[in-house]
Amino acid sequence: MIIRQASNMEDAKQYDTDRLRQEFLIESLFQSGTTNVIYSHIDRIVAVGACPTTEPLALASAIDNKAFGTDFFLQRREIGIVNLGGKAEVTCGNETYILDHLDCVYLGQGSDNIHFHPSTTENKAQFYALSTPAHHSYPNKIITKDQANKISLGSDEMANQRLLTQYIHPDILQTCQLCMGITHLSPGSVWNTMPAHTHERRMEIYCYFNIKPQQAVFHMMGEPTQTRHIIVQNNQLVLSPSWSIHSGCGTQNYSFVWGMAGENQTFDDMDFVETSNLR
Template identity: 45%
Template structure:
């Protein structure tokens, strides 16, 4: 297991960032590698983002040495989304089978996690979000069909989409983590439209199910002074509470969203009119 650390930045800081610096602070490009477990620890609400792709062997992790705790989840909870082929996740001896688009909630106190694929020809692709937790809740598998869907957007504005809530008080409770998957309808390109801010929560996006030649133009920054990131398949974007987060794709795509902060109120947002963006 490897761990990269990002310290975060404020809205005034990024005014002087060039493309390389902006990408280095907010874009995670090396999540998924064969037979490796990779984590990035950000000081933005102490979110950890991880990726694991077991191909030739199963992968085991759980040590908390790099974050100063006995185990990785001694004081944390985690969501694991399978974005690839069928696989299994074993948490302290308890096994779960995850199909594509299934999500596993792992409660605080888990000591050892092992991930595997059912076939090396179609390996599982595990994407993980972990945040500090102040309560012990049981592990729970949330299959794709148990997620709560919300139909959003307007086809005339090219932003029709289905948002599926997985780790959410209305589906599977957690301490502070929220996690779900959004799919764009055929012909739509815009996500999270209209844009908004949520001062009390940060968010991370992981874009996936994209063709190799396609890209997302992800807009971030303050509404009055936006910046952009060009994002490829399997890359994740950090979105601090002070930043908008919205994007448009050059082809079909989906994304996993994860949030943490002061509350779990999904609608606790401040909308921003598109006409106000600069």
């Protein structure tokens, strides 16, 4: 388990490319046959990548409970798990959750004995999970890709036509603070979230996927008048503090899992920044 400290907006103004990537980019979360965990002190969010091959992987084996001061990982936490690979199972205690590609399962506070199982198809298993602190236990629930809320945004003219799907969201199920969803850009569209925005009350984390070989996404971040960018490849993550804009432009269309933690769960609580005011 790797721990990432929170970074100050004033310090970030001085970061060169290497330091910016060191602080905010997660390059190798998904590794065959292992479970990797990143614990960020930005709103204490935890990102998990699990890629079981022949044997199930126990989430507990990758967790340092001392870092959380609890007896087990979800004793005071909740978690959302998205299947980015082939059809596979997640087990939690005596319960089994079968997830097709791009299905999701929410596990509430108090859930334990969680295992990620190998795929039952030719496509390899690849699970991506986000966990946030929780104060109450809500029921576990599968949200399939067909059950997710779907919102069409953007236009061909602005090169930002995209489908936003909300999985873990107040309109779908109740959670303490965790929100998760997936955005897919249409062919020919490359921009996400432009005009850019911040929301001081929430942080976000982005897991980029469906980026083809030799393609990339330029993830925009920083204060609106102190913008920076990080070049992102397939299956890489970017941590986005509440003080940072979070927009992106790809060399081709792409997808990403977005997750949020913070003071509220109001999707449209955004402070937009006029493009002419970006620097």
